Amino acid sequence: MLIRSLIRALVARPSIPKGRRLHPFIKLLSERRSIRHFFDRDIPDDDLDTILEIGRLSPSTANLQTWSFISLRRAEWEKTFGSPIPFGAPLAIAVCVDLDRIRRAGFETPPYPLSMYTIGLINACLAAMNMQIAAHALGYGTVMVSDTGRVGFMHTRWAREQLALPPGVFPVCTLLVGSTRMEALLIPPRLPRELVAMKSAYTAPDSKLLNQWYEEMGAVVRAQNPFMSIHRRLDMYLKELPRVEAELARLVYGDESAPHSVSSAGKGDDA
Numbered sequence: 001m002l003i004r005s006l007i008r009a010l011v012a013r014p015s016i017p018k019g020r021r022l023h024p025f026i027k028l029l030s031e032r033r034s035i036r037h038f039f040d041r042d043i044p045d046d047d048l049d050t051i052l053e054i055g056r057l058s059p060s061t062a063n064l065q066t067w068s069f070i071s072l073r074r075a076e077w078e079k080t081f082g083s084p085i086p087f088g089a090p091l092a093i094a095v096c097v098d099l100d101r102i103r104r105a106g107f108e109t110p111p112y113p114l115s116m117y118t119i120g121l122i123n124a125c126l127a128a129m130n131m132q133i134a135a136h137a138l139g140y141g142t143v144m145v146s147d148t149g150r151v152g153f154m155h156t157r158w159a160r161e162q163l164a165l166p167p168g169v170f171p172v173c174t175l176l177v178g179s180t181r182m183e184a185l186l187i188p189p190r191l192p193r194e195l196v197a198m199k200s201a202y203t204a205p206d207s208k209l210l211n212q213w214y215e216e217m218g219a220v221v222r223a224q225n226p227f228m229s230i231h232r233r234l235d236m237y238l239k240e241l242p243r244v245e246a247e248l249a250r251l252v253y254g255d256e257s258a259p260h261s262v263s264s265a266g267k268g269d270d271a
C-alpha cells in the first residue's frame with residue numbers, strides 16, 4: 001500500500017490539455033516547486049529589483065496595496081535574526097500585511113479588524129505569489145516559509161520584534177530565493193482535480209479519491225523520513241497553534257491594531 005502510494009506520487013504529472021502544456025508561462029507555473037537547498041551565490045541587484053517590482057505591480061483590493069516587502073541578504077538577515085537564512089538561501093523577502101501606510105496616507109480604516117486583516121492578508125499573499133513566480137521565471141529556486149525560520153504568521157510576535165514592525169504591520173511569510181541545481185523529484189501530492197474544481201455547485205468529495213491522496217501524502221512523508229508520519233508532522237504544527245492564535249488575536253483585535261481613524265488627525269499624520 002505504502003509503496004503503491006509512493007509510486008503513484010512519484011509518477012504523477014500535471015494533467016494539462018495537449019497544446020497548452022508547452023505554453024511558456026503555463027510550463028513555468030506547472031514546473032515551479034519549493035526548493036530547500038541553495039548555492040552560496042549572491043543575487044544581482046537587478047534581479048532583486050525585478051522581483052520586487054513585480055510584487056509592487058500585483059493586484060490588490062481597491063488598489064490599496066496593503067503590503068510591505070522587506071528584503072534581506074545573508075549578512076543583513078544574520079544581523080537581524082541572529083541565524084542564517086533557512087536552507088542556506090542568499091536572499092529573503094519578508095512579506096507583510098501593511099495596514100499602517102494606508103492610514104498614514106489618509107484613508108480612514110474602518111473599525112472591522114478581522115475584515116481589514118483578511119483584506120491585507122489576501123493582498124500580501126497575492127504579491128508574495130507573484131514575486132515567487134517572478135523569481136522562478138528568472139531561473140531561481142524559491143520557497144515560501146511561514147514556520148521555518150520563524151519569519152511568518154506562525155511567529156508573528158517574534159518576527160515583528162526582530163523586524164521592528166510598527167502597529168498595523170504583520171509578517172505573513174518570507175520568500176527565500178537563490179540559485180540552485182536541485183530539480184524536485186516529485187510534485188508533492190496534489191488533490192485530484194475532481195476534488196477541488198467543481199462545476200456549477202459544490203460537490204462533496206469522493207472518499208476513495210480523498211483516501212488515495214491522503215495515503216500518497218503519508219507515503220511521501222515516510223519516504224523523506226521513515227520516523228515521521230503525516231500525523232506527527234501535523235501535530236508539530238497543531239501544538240503551536242494555541243500560541244499562534246493568541247499572538248494573532250492580540251495583534252488583530254488588540255490595542256496595537258485597534259481601528260485607526262484619520263478623520264480627526266488629518267492626512268499624512270504620523271501619530
Ligand SMILES: Cc1cc2nc3c(=O)[nH]c(=O)nc-3n(C[C@H](O)[C@H](O)[C@H](O)COP(=O)(O)O)c2cc1C
Nearest residue numbers: 032033034035036143144145146147148173184188
Ligand atoms: C504560505 C506558505 C507557507 C509555507 N511555509 C513553509 C515552511 O515554513 N517551511 C517549508 O519548508 N515549506 C513551506 N511552504 C512550502 C510548502 O510546503 C509547499 O508549497 C507545498 O508542500 C507544495 O509544494 P511545492 O511548492 O513544491 O509545489 C510554504 C508554502 C506556502 C504557500
